[in-house]
Amino acid sequence: MSTARDDLLAAGLAVFDRDGFDGATVAEIRSRARASNGSFFHFFTSKKELAGTLFLEILQAYHAAIITSVDDAHGASEGVARLIHAHLDWVVTSRREARFLFEISRSEWGEEVRDAQRTENSRLTEGIERWRAPLLARGELLPMSPMLFFSQIIGPAQIFCRAYLSGRHTSDPREQVQTLIACAIRAVVAPGAPERAGGTS
Numbered sequence: 001m002s003t004a005r006d007d008l009l010a011a012g013l014a015v016f017d018r019d020g021f022d023g024a025t026v027a028e029i030r031s032r033a034r035a036s037n038g039s040f041f042h043f044f045t046s047k048k049e050l051a052g053t054l055f056l057e058i059l060q061a062y063h064a065a066i067i068t069s070v071d072d073a074h075g076a077s078e079g080v081a082r083l084i085h086a087h088l089d090w091v092v093t094s095r096r097e098a099r100f101l102f103e104i105s106r107s108e109w110g111e112e113v114r115d116a117q118r119t120e121n122s123r124l125t126e127g128i129e130r131w132r133a134p135l136l137a138r139g140e141l142l143p144m145s146p147m148l149f150f151s152q153i154i155g156p157a158q159i160f161c162r163a164y165l166s167g168r169h170t171s172d173p174r175e176q177v178q179t180l181i182a183c184a185i186r187a188v189v190a191p192g193a194p195e196r197a198g199g200t201s
Contacts, residue, residue, distance in 0.1 A: 005043045007033040009057065012050045016104055017096050021051060051106065052113040058097045059120050065090040067127030076140040076189045079131055081181045083153050088174045091161045099165045102158070125150075140193035152187040156180055 002010070011033035015024045026047050030040050044050040069086035070079045091098040109117070125146045132149065135141045144152075157180050163169035 004033075004035060004039055008035055008040060008043060008050065009054050011035075012047075012054055013096055013100060016051065016054075016100055021047075021104055021106055048106075048110075052109050054100065055106075055109065056113060056116050056120065058094075058101045059117065061094070061097065062090055062101060063120055063124040063127070067124060070128070070131040072131060072134065074131065076135050076193045077185050079135070080153060080184050080188060083128075084157055084177060084181050084184060085174075087154050087157050088161070088177055088180075091165070092172060092174060095165065098161070102162060103165050135193075140190055142188055142190055144188070149188055153184050156183060 008029065011029045012024070015028050015032060019028070024047060026040060029035075029047070029050070030037060033040075044053065066083060066086050069082045074082060091102075128150065129146060132141060132146075136143060141149075157173065157176075160169070160173035160176055160180075164171070164173045
């Protein structure tokens with residue numbers, strides 16, 4: 001069952017998606033949520049605070065989808081494939097949230113939001129490293145920093161996703177998944193690495 005706060009966040013997402021951050025107003029968000037002025041300001045001091053809260057909640061949901069896609073049962077190539085599938089699936093099935101996260105979110109968030117974002121990004125790195133570290137130790141993944149690894153996995157897929165989210169390209173980005181996986185495997189998986197952890201194929 002949704003709460004008044006949930007309703008305001010959902011309304012904010014819809015209004016930001018339609019009007020952008022600059023075009024959105026507190027009045028329109030309240031109207032869509034059927035919330036009073038007092039209710040809005042009970043939860044949020046401003047449109048910017050609501051947007052920052054929304055940004056962090058969406059970021060957490062996105063990171064959860066990525067982290068839970070791999071575990072120690074998945075070898076190098078399978079894990080790479082699952083990470084790319086998870087990213088593309090989340091973008092398509094959560095298109096409004098993805099647009100906000102990748103296209104609408106603001107560069108001038110306050111330091112509190114930026115600190116929370118850094119913490120969430122560290123959790124994402126830690127989650128992926130739990131899967132990646134044993135494969136690195138066995139030589140099944142090529143040595144590179146976590147940031148470079150993630151950019152090789154998600155970066156090319158994100159080019160298609162941004163075009164899709166902005167409307168510049170109408171095709172489902174998942175149509176390119178096999179090519180994206182093949183390219184990512186060549187970039188990060190050591191030649192001859194087994195398909196699954198433990199050497200099973």
